[in-house]
Amino acid sequence: xxxxQEAEKLILDSIGEIETETVALDATLGRCLREPISADxxxxxFDRATLDGIAINSSAYNTGQRKFQIHGTAAxxxxxxxxxxxxxxxxxMTGAPLPKLADCVVRIEDVDxxxxxxxxxxxxxxxxxxxxHGQGSDCKTGDELLTPNRRLTAKEIAIAxxxxxxxxxxxxxxxxxxxxxxxxxxxxxxxxxSHQIRRSNDITLSAALVSAGFPNVELVHIPDDPELIETRLxxxxxxxxxxxxxxxxxxxxxxxxxxxxxxLGVSIRFQWVSQRPGKPMxxxxxxxxxxxxxxxxxxxxxxxxxxxLRRYVIPALEKWTGLPPSKPLYAKLTHDLxxxxxxxxxLPASTDPRPSGELWAKPVLFNxxxxxxxVAQTDGFLELPKTRxxxxxxxxxxxxxxxx
Amino acid sequence: xxxxQEAEKLILDSIGEIETETVALDATLGRCLREPISADxxxxxFDRATLDGIAINSSAYNTGQRKFQIHGTAAxxxxxxxxxxxxxxxxxMTGAPLPKLADCVVRIEDVDxxxxxxxxxxxxxxxxxxxxHGQGSDCKTGDELLTPNRRLTAKEIAIAxxxxxxxxxxxxxxxxxxxxxxxxxxxxxxxxxSHQIRRSNDITLSAALVSAGFPNVELVHIPDDPELIETRLxxxxxxxxxxxxxxxxxxxxxxxxxxxxxxLGVSIRFQWVSQRPGKPMxxxxxxxxxxxxxxxxxxxxxxxxxxxLRRYVIPALEKWTGLPPSKPLYAKLTHDLxxxxxxxxxLPASTDPRPSGELWAKPVLFNxxxxxxxVAQTDGFLELPKTRxxxxxxxxxxxxxxxx
Numbered sequence: 001x002x003x004x005q006e007a008e009k010l011i012l013d014s015i016g017e018i019e020t021e022t023v024a025l026d027a028t029l030g031r032c033l034r035e036p037i038s039a040d041x042x043x044x045x046f047d048r049a050t051l052d053g054i055a056i057n058s059s060a061y062n063t064g065q066r067k068f069q070i071h072g073t074a075a076x077x078x079x080x081x082x083x084x085x086x087x088x089x090x091x092x093m094t095g096a097p098l099p100k101l102a103d104c105v106v107r108i109e110d111v112d113x114x115x116x117x118x119x120x121x122x123x124x125x126x127x128x129x130x131x132x133h134g135q136g137s138d139c140k141t142g143d144e145l146l147t148p149n150r151r152l153t154a155k156e157i158a159i160a161x162x163x164x165x166x167x168x169x170x171x172x173x174x175x176x177x178x179x180x181x182x183x184x185x186x187x188x189x190x191x192x193x194s195h196q197i198r199r200s201n202d203i204t205l206s207a208a209l210v211s212a213g214f215p216n217v218e219l220v221h222i223p224d225d226p227e228l229i230e231t232r233l234x235x236x237x238x239x240x241x242x243x244x245x246x247x248x249x250x251x252x253x254x255x256x257x258x259x260x261x262x263x264l265g266v267s268i269r270f271q272w273v274s275q276r277p278g279k280p281m282x283x284x285x286x287x288x289x290x291x292x293x294x295x296x297x298x299x300x301x302x303x304x305x306x307x308x309l310r311r312y313v314i315p316a317l318e319k320w321t322g323l324p325p326s327k328p329l330y331a332k333l334t335h336d337l338x339x340x341x342x343x344x345x346x347l348p349a350s351t352d353p354r355p356s357g358e359l360w361a362k363p364v365l366f367n368x369x370x371x372x373x374x375v376a377q378t379d380g381f382l383e384l385p386k387t388r389x390x391x392x393x394x395x396x397x398x399x400x401x402x403x404x
Numbered sequence: 405x406x407x408x409q410e411a412e413k414l415i416l417d418s419i420g421e422i423e424t425e426t427v428a429l430d431a432t433l434g435r436c437l438r439e440p441i442s443a444d445x446x447x448x449x450f451d452r453a454t455l456d457g458i459a460i461n462s463s464a465y466n467t468g469q470r471k472f473q474i475h476g477t478a479a480x481x482x483x484x485x486x487x488x489x490x491x492x493x494x495x496x497m498t499g500a501p502l503p504k505l506a507d508c509v510v511r512i513e514d515v516d517x518x519x520x521x522x523x524x525x526x527x528x529x530x531x532x533x534x535x536x537h538g539q540g541s542d543c544k545t546g547d548e549l550l551t552p553n554r555r556l557t558a559k560e561i562a563i564a565x566x567x568x569x570x571x572x573x574x575x576x577x578x579x580x581x582x583x584x585x586x587x588x589x590x591x592x593x594x595x596x597x598s599h600q601i602r603r604s605n606d607i608t609l610s611a612a613l614v615s616a617g618f619p620n621v622e623l624v625h626i627p628d629d630p631e632l633i634e635t636r637l638x639x640x641x642x643x644x645x646x647x648x649x650x651x652x653x654x655x656x657x658x659x660x661x662x663x664x665x666x667x668l669g670v671s672i673r674f675q676w677v678s679q680r681p682g683k684p685m686x687x688x689x690x691x692x693x694x695x696x697x698x699x700x701x702x703x704x705x706x707x708x709x710x711x712x713l714r715r716y717v718i719p720a721l722e723k724w725t726g727l728p729p730s731k732p733l734y735a736k737l738t739h740d741l742x743x744x745x746x747x748x749x750x751l752p753a754s755t756d757p758r759p760s761g762e763l764w765a766k767p768v769l770f771n772x773x774x775x776x777x778x779v780a781q782t783d784g785f786l787e788l789p790k791t792r793x794x795x796x797x798x799x800x801x802x803x804x805x806x807x808x
Contacts, residue, residue: 029611030615043777045601046599050705075588076587076588077600078587078599079597093659094704094705095651096599133775138776138777145780153611154608154611154615157607157608158604158608161607162602162604164593164595166591166592166593182499183479183481184481184482187570188568190568195483197499200562201562203561203565205558206430207558207561210433211434247499255497301498302566306558306559327757330757351731353733356800357734357736358761358762359757359762373543373549375559376563378559404557404558
């Protein structure tokens, strides 16, 4: 039985980097950027008015002039104009290029306009580039604005759009099969017999993977029949980039999965992790076309399955697709806690962010690894190290938020 | 000019509750639950083995018996069996119903099986329901497991699936038009003239809304032509549930938007908020079929636009769809800061969660509201209140994470 840290390291060390593909910018949300994004021109590309008003030369105002003749309007989207002389002005709209000979913008609230004359208030603070976003002040041509290997969220998409990247190189989105087995499972819309339960692990893992940014998921249910299991798994190893098994991985007589996978070339890297929940978890890999592809076999108990997905599978998929690890979060325990077994405890907890800037977490003491009801009231779990058994109120531990 | 808090209150107070619709469970991720989810039977529905091993009666073991004759196998998914007598056993698989006369499960690691006999180790702690998840221990029939008005994430979907909700009542996903205007804007794949810029606000707002759980978004660009603006806005107010305008809302000569919207029955609730960035923002509503529908007019500067979306639009959409407000987060400033104007500052910042359980945030001092480049290096923004001008290192302020 290996530790949580050993299991994590074995998985992450074995994971390479998935291929790159080029997709339209509006399809990149949540994907991992795989090329540098550079400025194709200086930004802003011209001296740009930051508000509506009049464009003047500040030296005229600062030497006492208050009335300026208006010679027209500088609109956003129109080419740069020019003042007839430094004693005149143009009306100007937010986003418009500052006219030649002007060097600042006076906001409309500080101007009284009658007929063709703008009269300015006294005591305005006007100087070179007041209310002007100077050409090149954000970046120069060729500046690297985004480095590769980061998640494309709205703000990265904003930058890519502004420099004209209508297509962009991103990591491929792995095609993930979620495989459930077990004859005790019936579909959600059936009324189960008393010895049966509804199949919920697959839809839960699927939702969690989609939330975590891995939408390319398919659900596969296989009855407890050795021949069918082999046929379906053979097909999945030929076609899918990753396999996540929910159940069928412990030591039971009817757990055909491990031997079938071995037959199909999946080599197990480890099984049994000193953790609760999720002890029977195993991890393996298979080769296809020169790539090593991951197989995660998660325990069938719903909470075990979900916790292992969060703790191991999602970080592995993030690494595989080139995403940086999330910043680790830490939260303080709201209660004293004793946990005797020498294994790591993943303790579902509800966060309590306080106005002091401290993050606290209130653990939910769930009765077994099958109890999803109390877990639904939590935001994630605290990881309590296996080397200890007493965990005092107020001590911080690493906190893993659930996917949402 | 109203305060940030007044603007927030005016918006949230004006927002009602959107209609409900029933959708398939696998399409509910991120939606707001609008019906209670109750247990259709006790869970677990039977005394359920939590691991693989043998099912025995603990009194036999505790009175000294170590060898148990194996009378068969209890598999997950098969109906409940019965021990021939309390001195015998069945092999049992995780998830299987505990046989009658048995009262606990001994894990396979503690049993030596030869031919038809199981020999148990000494000194095992066995008692009633060891390794058994008792019938009804998670919930009784009719227990309310999920209350309405919460976001459906993977863990809520797990519960809904386990009680057979293959369809579920959720809030309608509002159909949101993102309208950009301005003749200075060209499409992403064009090479702009020096006085033009690429259109990035719409794709950015769209990505942010999708990330925040509002995927039903369409992008509409309208040139600066009063007739076209009226035609398109008329069509959008007839058809869309919400309108978000990016730009065209300040006091400029070519900003036809406010007067056109007024003509179409949109009444402005407020304009001008004492905040940086985002001062010119306004908010209005229009009526259609007895519902009051929101119009958010955000300033055209990219950072202003994005910040106002996060601060006002997303919380409004959350309230409208019945979602509870997010737990407020607080982070401590990593640097002393002075900000003179008597307006609220939304200060982009990069979080630094520390092992102490404290959340810190490092502000990025961006030069203007048009500079998205430095904002892309942040995780969200701190809200610094307008009543102060000195903000010392170590003081906590409310932190708003960017959508991701």
